[in-house]
Every structure is written in structure tokens, then in C-alpha cells.
Amino acid sequence: MMRYKEPDTKKHEQFLQTRKESNALYLGVNTNIKCFNNICPSEKNYWYFFNHIDLENKINITYNPKFGIYLGKIIFNKKGNKLIPKYIPTSIENLEEEVKKIKNPLWIAEKNDNYVEPEVIFFEDTILGKKIKTTRGNYHITSPNNLEYQCKIEKNTTILNQEQILSYVNEIHSENVRMIQDYIDQIYKDNGIKPYAFDDEFYEELGNLGIITQRQVEGFKNDRLIKKNSLLLTMLDYLAGQDRKSKDYLITFDDEYFYDYFVFSLGGFILKLSQGMLQNEINSLFNPAAYIDDTKINYNDLNNELIRKYEKEIFGMGFEKRGSYFVDYFDYAFDYKGFFEIHKYNGLYYDELNLASSLDSPNIIYYDNNSLKKCILIPSTLGKYYFQISRYHKEVFFELLKPYHPDVKNLPNGWSKEMIEKI
Known part of the structure; x- marks a missing residue:
């Protein structure tokens, strides 16, 4: 029988003490602007994927x-048994100087006119002496033409000038910082996180307004009918439009579920912990790869370059x-190429924020692709997104x-409608 080494509790305690603000949440936002040139697959540096979803x-x-x-x-200030969040945003007071530190061109990828859908290579099994193809396959990509969008700067690539960079960063930073701060201010005002909740009186109200039928009213009251996501969004938008949130289910600062709900609600902003901690340590406005010269460092060597550059x-x-590498107490390696990974959830179900894999949300739309299920998040009519943690x-x-x-209704200075649509 294999014997496992007992944890070194003193070393563990020391490790935890060295973690600065271990409960802090580090926030960022990714754009579809590219900040590193030429990460194309090739015969030498090929890309390998297990299935189309992995691809x-x-x-x-x-x-x-x-x-x-x-x-x-x-960060969270503890007052007794309460966990009080405090937002410390980054500053863009010296934005022009920070933009000058960027080593690489910032560019918008065009669609690849020579795109060829990658071919799946199926595994072969032998049954009764005959080789047969199975449903298990993988992709072995060795050409940029197997990618729908450019993986390097071409003659037709849009490269951003300084005015375009400054105006875009200023708007995306200012609006997201304001949104996060307003959200936390509202939590303070409400003394917790207020949800939307349904009850029998609400069903009756919706029935009288004709939003749901009388059969649905009785079915929902007796838990005989299941609400489809489209109807759930309509009902939630009705509550949101009237700003009617439930006090009965308020998640207060001392609630055992407060941290969970707070993290889920900000999931589209939260960086992987080690990436956020490094970002905080180096005190930079942009992701680390933006500051590393892509003419001198190959994409595949970025992890080693970051380890060397930020060893201290x-x-x-x-x-x-x-x-030659770093690990934490649990033997998790510091493996980072310098691009933000938003949210901690990655799975077979995903959307552009990797949120759908973890959320129980009426905004999720499921669809099938090659018999494997995927899902995405779509906004409600009011442009809102909702979630529940049904186990709670x-x-x-x-x-x-x-x-x-x-978006095209709020164009930053120097941007055209076509540029915004491309990203």
C-alpha cells in the first residue's frame, strides 16, 4: 500500500502567513485587442486538442x-463576525505614461480569408481483428489557416494608435470601476446583498397583469410547473424594472454565504489568484505580457521570462x-504566460467569461455541437444577468x-463603428 507523506503543519502555517491578503479578490477585464504578435501554430510549435470543445x-x-x-x-475588513468588502481601484491618473511602457503593438485580428476547418483525427480500435474508427478524436493544428482569425499582424491588420489606445482604456477602466464601486455602495446601503425572490402574491400579480396564465399561477404556487428560462427572465426583469428586491432573503455581511454570493456576482471580473497577486505586487495597469517585447521573446517562452523578470x-x-520553477505549499506551479484568466471556472460548459460552467442562471442558453453540449450567457431584455445558488x-x-x-453607441475617440464591431 502506498503511504502518503503527512503535511508539515508548521510549513503550512508559515506559507499561509506569507500570503498577502489571502481573501482579497483581484479584478480585471479582458478586451479582444491583441497585445502579442505571432503565436501561430506551426509544424514545430503545433497545437494539440482532445476534442472540439477543448479546441x-x-x-x-x-x-x-x-x-x-x-x-x-x-479586500475584506473583519469586524467581529462580519466580512466588510472595500474596493481599492487602480488609478489612470498617469495613463499616458503607462501606455508608453507597452512594448508591443496593440492590434485587432481580422478574419482569416484562407480559413480551413481543422480536421479531427480519430483514434482507431481493434475489434475482432478489424481496425475501426471510434468517436474519440483529437486535433493536431500545424497551420495558421486552421484558425478563423489572424494569429499575427498581417498587411490588412488594424494597429491601434496612441489616441485610440488612450480613449479605449480610459472608457473601459472608468466605466467598470464605476460599476463595481456603485455595486459595493449599494451593498453598504442595503446592509448586504439583496436578491429577487418569488412568492404566491407575486404570481397572483403577474397573473392579473397577464404576464403569466392563471394555470401557471396555480402551478407555480403548488410547485407543479417548472419555469422555463425565458419566462424566468421576464419575471426577473419585471422585478428589476420596479426595483423590488427581497428583504427576506438579504445576505448580510455576517451571513455564512456572503462571501460565496459576492464572489459569484463579480465572477466576470475576478482574476486567478496568483495572477492577481502578481499584478498587485508589480503595480501595473495592464497584463504582464503587454510589457514584454514580442520581437525578443517567443510566446512559448513567456512563462520562463515572467519567472525571471518577477522572481522577487x-x-x-x-x-x-x-x-527552474516556483510552487506553493500544495505543489501548484506558478505557470503563467502573462494574459489574464478571468474567473476560476473552466469546464466543458463555457462562454466568453467562463462563467456558464459554474452558474445556475436563466441567462444560459444550451445548444449542441457534434453531440457535445455547450452553453452561453445571453442578456435579458433589460440587459441584465441573473444567477441562483440552488443548493443554498x-x-x-x-x-x-x-x-x-x-459599443457602437459609445464610440471612444478615434474609433469607428467597424473597429468596435470587429472586437
Whole structure:
């Protein structure tokens, strides 16, 4: 029988003490602007994926050099048994000087005119002496033409000038910081997180207004009918439009579920812990890869470059060096290419924020692709997103903050409608 080594409790305690603000949340927002040139697959540096979902997910997360903006951190002050959040945003007072530190061009990827859908290579099994193809397959991508969008700067690539960068960063930073601060201010005002909740009187009200039928009124009151997501969104938008949130299900600062609900509601902003801690240590506005010269460092070498460049900061975060790499007490390696990973959830179910894998939300739309299920988040009619944690409170819904991005109705200075539509 294999014997496992007992944990070193003293070392564990020391490790936890070196973690600075271990309960802090570090916030950022990714854009679809690219900040690193030429990460294209090739015969030498090929991309390998297990299935089409792994293909799409990894390309979106791993091989997508998104320009990210750090929005600061939320720390928690403990007052008795209460956990009080405090937002400390980053400053853009010296934005022009910070933009000048960016080593690489910022660019918008165009669609690949020579795109060829990657071919799946199926495994072969032998049954009764015959080789047959199974449903298990993988992708082995060795050409940029297997990608729908450019993986490097071409002649037709849009490269942003300084005015465009400054105006875009200013707007996306200002609007998202304001949104987060307003949300926390509202929590203070309400003395907790207020949800939307349904009861029999609410069903009767919706029935009298003709929003639901009398059969649905009785069915919902007796828990005989299941509410479809489209109807749930209509009902929740009705409550949101009247600003009617439930006091009965208020998640107060001393509630055992407060931290969980708070984290879920901000999920679209939350950076992976080690990435956020490093960002806080180096005190930079943008993701680390934006500051590393892409003409001197290959994409595949970014992790080693970051370890070399920020060795002191990684030590300060509580990681220790093992040979050529860093690990924490639990042997989790510091493996980071310098691009923000938003939210901690990655799974077969995902959307552009990797939230749908973890949320129980009426905003989720499911669809099938090659017999494997995926889902995305879509906004309600009011442009809102809702979620519930059914293991805690069934049919009690909270709002999810979706990061703000400029659109064609709010063009930053120097931007055209076509540029915004491309990203």
C-alpha cells in the first residue's frame, strides 16, 4: 500500500502567513485587442486538442493574447463576525505614461480569408481483428489557416494608435470601476446583498397583469410547473424594472454565504489568484505580457521570462523555488504566460467569461455541437444577468455584474463603428 507523506503543519502555517491578503479578490477585464504578435501554430510549435470543445476553449483562453486591464482589488475588513468588502481601484491618473511602457503593438485580428476547418483525427480500435474508427478524436493544428482569425499582424491588420489606445482604456477602466464601486455602495446601503425572490402574491400579480396564465399561477404556487428560462427572465426583469428586491432573503455581511454570493456576482471580473497577486505586487495597469517585447521573446517562452523578470515578487507572494520553477505549499506551479484568466471556472460548459460552467442562471442558453453540449450567457431584455445558488436558496436570484465594453453607441475617440464591431 502506498503511504502518503503527512503535511508539515508548521510549513503550512508559515506559507499561509506569507500570503498577502489571502481573501482579497483581484479584478480585471479582458478586451479582444491583441497585445502579442505571432503565436501561430506551426509544424514545430503545433497545437494539440482532445476534442472540439477543448479546441475552442483552449484557443479562446490559452492562445488568445488578449490585452487586459487591471481594475484593482477588493479586500475584506473583519469586524467581529462580519466580512466588510472595500474596493481599492487602480488609478489612470498617469495613463499616458503607462501606455508608453507597452512594448508591443496593440492590434485587432481580422478574419482569416484562407480559413480551413481543422480536421479531427480519430483514434482507431481493434475489434475482432478489424481496425475501426471510434468517436474519440483529437486535433493536431500545424497551420495558421486552421484558425478563423489572424494569429499575427498581417498587411490588412488594424494597429491601434496612441489616441485610440488612450480613449479605449480610459472608457473601459472608468466605466467598470464605476460599476463595481456603485455595486459595493449599494451593498453598504442595503446592509448586504439583496436578491429577487418569488412568492404566491407575486404570481397572483403577474397573473392579473397577464404576464403569466392563471394555470401557471396555480402551478407555480403548488410547485407543479417548472419555469422555463425565458419566462424566468421576464419575471426577473419585471422585478428589476420596479426595483423590488427581497428583504427576506438579504445576505448580510455576517451571513455564512456572503462571501460565496459576492464572489459569484463579480465572477466576470475576478482574476486567478496568483495572477492577481502578481499584478498587485508589480503595480501595473495592464497584463504582464503587454510589457514584454514580442520581437525578443517567443510566446512559448513567456512563462520562463515572467519567472525571471518577477522572481522577487513571486517570492513575496509565498511561492518557493524548485529548480527552474516556483510552487506553493500544495505543489501548484506558478505557470503563467502573462494574459489574464478571468474567473476560476473552466469546464466543458463555457462562454466568453467562463462563467456558464459554474452558474445556475436563466441567462444560459444550451445548444449542441457534434453531440457535445455547450452553453452561453445571453442578456435579458433589460440587459441584465441573473444567477441562483440552488443548493443554498432555490428560486432566489441575484444579479451578475457583466463587464462593460464600448459599443457602437459609445464610440471612444478615434474609433469607428467597424473597429468596435470587429472586437
